[in-house]
Amino acid sequence: MTTANRVYIARLAGVAVFDPNGDHIGRVRDAVARLRATNRPPQVVGLVAEMPMRRRIFLPITRVTSIDSGAVVLGTGTLNLRRFEKRTSELLVLEDLLDRRVTIDQLDRPGTVVDVAMERSRRGEWSLIRLAVREQTGRLSRRGHLHQLDWDRVRGLLGPSETQGTANLLAVLDTMRPADLANALQDLPDRRRDEVAAALDDERLADVLQELPEHDQVEILAAVGRERAADVLEQMDPDDAADLLAELPHPEQQVLLDLMEPDEADPVRQLLKYSPGTAGSVMTSEPVILTPDTTVAEALARIREPQLSPAVAAQVFVARPPMATPTGTYLGMVHFQRLLREPPAEILGGVVDNDIDPLQPTTPLPEITRRMATYDMVAMPVVDATNRLVGAVTVDDVLDHSLPRDWRDRDAPLRAVPGTTAGRA
Structure with a gap:
């Protein structure tokens, strides 16, 4: 298998990762780039891979022996299983750059980042060299022109962005199972997580909420507003809706139940009456x-x-x-x-x-x-x-x-795995 010299990272998301023996390790979820002191494009230092049990780990780019749109293959060495944490000098390409509103330098026009390409130099170093930016025309009848631009031809790529959209990130996340998408949301900053959650349709958001820790469920429900929250609760299984509402103060429970359609709220009200830890509190009221x-x-x-x-x-x-x-x-x-x-x-x-x-x-x-x-x-x-x-x-x-209450939480401790290292250098 050969390695391409230019790889668009949004297309790489979800690609399987294999060890030298051909065993499946996980799937690519993002790329990590290190910012440089000069205006040079950020250096790609590794990939973020999601392993079974929803743990995201860092894979140094130096460990990657083959990379294309079909698979990523690692070379020999010890696999570090510590949960990935972004450092202050780093950015996550899909999380931080996709959908960012920027200015196309040569045209002095606004645009939106739809993909980012990393390229390998002759020395084997990967950098974020090119960007795909869709020009914003202001016309609703047609989409703007898509430009392929060098990193230094785009302004507004770094620093805080209050206007970052969600469309292209959602396209990357769209094929994920609800549990995997829930895991991805936990990696996002709270504001970005709430934006992505709000952009999901009611049914998809309901499926994802059921896979999130309770504190994330409550925060997202508050962020989308009561009317939308009631619509989402209607799409959830009654037992999951009851579990979520049980995390809220009683007055807020009643407000949301009153906003739901009566035939959707009634089974949830009934489940809330049962004592925790009993069959009544954990059962589904809608079997076949x-x-x-x-x-x-x-x-x-x-x-x-x-x-x-x-x-x-x-x-x-x-x-x-x-x-x-x-x-x-x-x-x-x-x-x-x-x-x-x-x-x-x-x-x-x-x-x-x-x-x-x-x-x-x-x-x-x-x-x-x-x-x-x-x-x-x-x-x-x-x-x-x-x-x-x-x-x-x-x-x-x-x-x-x-299971422990925090089993869905990304901050839950990782059990020791023989033959793994404790952290990334």
Whole structure:
């Protein structure tokens, strides 16, 4: 594999990183450049890679033996797993430069940075030599001309920017999973994080909020305003919305619940009534619920719906009408593997499993964990005193509430990994 002499960094974002043995390490998320005392273009000193478990680390550019739009390959050496932290003399190319409003020197016209290229000199040194800048024409009917410019032909690249947009950074982040995008937001300064979050549509922002630590959720919700916050809460799973609202003062909870549509707010209000650490507080109130006369074919079609998470789609719960929680009498559940083994015309009432006692809303989390492990369950039903289904606890609900509260936080301590160094030089 060869290394290109010019690489546009926005196109490099998300590219896989491999060690010399061909093992996948992570993905490129940004490039780190060191500012120089003169007007020379900043020197690229390394890449920021995201590893499994969402930890971002620094990869010295001297360790990179091959780099192109398809893969980044590292040479031999010790991998430093300390979480990356930007130094005062450094800039992150995508975070700090993308969408920055600048002035095109030769035209004395405003523009927006849409990409930055690093080039390798004959001595092997990488620098930020070229920029792609879209001229701002002021015309809504067409986009401005895209200029390829040397670093020293653009003014306003360094220093604070109060008018930095989000469009091009969002384009880079758009392909990320919600958990990875949440991780990327934690790396941004608070103001930039809030700008990017506000630019996401309601559904995407809801998915991302569910993957963020509680303090980031609360801060972003406050930044977007109450009306928008209520819209986003409506897009969240009721249990996640309830968890987020539980972090707010009671008066603020009520304001946001009142702004939500009643049919979206009602299940969230119900979940907020349960004591923390119980089945009622961690369950989802919207599992897949079907009547006993539903056919196996219809049940399989229902769990194929793409908006369902794997844990929720792993089984269907069978109950008498009404089908919204709290339902009529709970009859049992059918795992998707059982559905695959039965004739399509068979009805659920004939294949339902009811030999495992359901949970009660007051069942404590340790007991839920023990029972799910005992019976190898992906989800367990929760019923009230009259045997009506009120929700289901899934394995991801249990994990979320069993891990330390700070497990999503980027500042949580990293456990030691043999054969790694403690920090970057």
